Structures are given as C-alpha cells and as structure tokens.
Amino acid sequence: MSGPMTGFADFNFTAFKDMAGTLRAAGALEHQPEDEAPKVGFADWKPARAK
Incomplete structure (x- = not known):
C-alpha cells in the first residue's frame, strides 16, 4: 500500500x-507504513529516496 x-x-x-x-x-x-514506523521511530526515519 502506498x-x-x-x-x-x-x-x-x-x-x-x-x-x-x-x-x-x-x-x-x-x-x-505504520507497521514499520513504531520499530524505527519517525524522528529518525528517512525515506529511501532521500539517500
């Protein structure tokens, strides 16, 4: 889902x-996305395209 x-x-x-x-x-x-967000925290989360 996106x-x-x-x-x-x-x-x-x-x-x-x-x-x-x-x-x-x-x-x-x-x-x-929320399924993964709690594991990494959104404060430190960066989308793949930001690399």
Whole structure:
C-alpha cells in the first residue's frame, strides 16, 4: 500500500488504517507504513529516496 504521508496530520495514518481495513475485509494481504514506523521511530526515519 502506498500513498501520501508528508504534510498530512499524523503522517496520514488514518487514511492508511481505513484502507487497510477495507483491503483486509476483502481478503487481501496488505502492508502499511505504520507497521514499520513504531520499530524505527519517525524522528529518525528517512525515506529511501532521500539517500
């Protein structure tokens, strides 16, 4: 799953959570950024394109 994060309140996690629920209800496997964010912390997280 991908979508805009920068410039949105709470990194747009509400929209990601809503879509994840929709996808899971349809039987799809999904992955969302918030699944990884708590492991690394957003203060130190840098998108791959910033390298």
